[in-house]
Amino acid sequence: MKILGSEITPYKTYLNRRKFIQGSFASALLATVSSSVLAKHNTDPSIYNQFMNENDKVNSYEEITTYNNFYEFGTHKKHPHLNSGDFKPKPWSVKIDGLVKKPMTIDLEKILSKVTIEDRVYRLRCVEAWSMVIPWQGFQLSELIKMAEPLSSAKYVQFVTVFRPEEMPGQKKRTINWPYREGLRMDEAMNPLTILATGLYGHEMPNQNGAPMRLVVPWKYGFKSIKSIVEIRFLDQQPETSWETLAPWEYGFYANVNPTVNHPRWSQGTERRIGEFKRRETLMFNGYEKEVAHLYKDLDLTKFY
């Protein structure tokens, strides 16, 4: 099977292609080009499908932005879409601290001026046994890590979501011990597949998908891909993570997509791709085995799930 999840287009090419499409529309419609043409382009999946193999079709903008798990805005799938209107992702800064040479609080604008934004079309597999294919725009986490210059003692990276109960109504209820926290081992964080996403379908990241910047780790269950990040901390010990703290018998620190590791709540052997009728087989490491299996050579994945 052809696995193309890590296909990368430089953002420049992407911008050029967008310009070309706009241009062809412009010549066809002369002066009548409206913003709706642009909007259509930005929600048109066909331009992204070329990045995936024939088994994976990009999900629609509507599917990706109306069916979300983002408990900061409520526990139902439609809540993030309905309740995230008051959230203000601008201006935004990120605190980088812990075991680094240069602890800093840095504006997102400044980060973006220093990194390469790319298209990354990834499969996203939720632990609840559903999945999507999502066209992200973002940059490799490794770029930011290199900027921060972690000390050699830094073995793990912890991420923290913003805590703003006034803008995030779900945080008024203690369903989770806010703020949401996640973490990666350093080598996982440095893996070229791991990105910080700032865009979706050519749009700025919608609030309900983790504006303005979120993690995307495509070989792990979705809850690892923490949203609306305000702090990145470098540690010498494995950090505490939200779902593992809440229910350690269900959610592990690693949370690699693995059809052979049983979960007490959902079978992980199959999944429903949003938009499809029949379930499909779940792939080891969500189909990114070639890129990441080497990270876990010496790890018993049934114990470290």
Added chain:
Amino acid sequence: MFSTKNFNRSKPILFLLILFPSLLWVYQFLTGNLGVNPIEKLMDELGLMALRLIIVTLMITTLSNIKAIKSIVILRRMIGLFAFYYVCLHFSTYIVLDHFLDMQFIIQDIIKRPFITFGFISFLFLIPLASTSTNKMIKKLGFKLWKKIHYLIYPVAILASLHFYVLVRADKTEPVIYMGIILLLLLHRIFKRLIRPQLAQ
């Protein structure tokens, strides 16, 4: 105040009211208006409706202790049968739409996942209730035995609410409310049966 006649008259309206959601959801499902993950949504709506109806049947029994509305009990059978109807739809959505009749997978799922085990046992217990719900069956079995069989509604309600409780990932408020109501209704029965007679002595 409210006579048997009143309650009898309300039956057709109640029938349509309780039937309507299922028709609406199936229609929405077929026309693609049940959202992004329609199979999950259909299954959740049907299941929740079934649980609520099970609780309503328990409530009716309690309410029938109030003299003024004691004839309300004649609505219980219909609502109980509707609960079974919604459970059947819920279960067949799981079997047919969610897992496409992959029986090997489904059996594993029922055994391995406690919340599905609870739901499945609850469904099994409802079958004898539904199948002995006619007047003829009451006569045939005798009221005493019939009543004994229908005590099964208690494990059915507890298992069904547990099924929902375990399924919810973080915000357990709604299932806890249902469990609380069931608990109160059961405590009322225990009080009536065991404690009040002793107090009277």
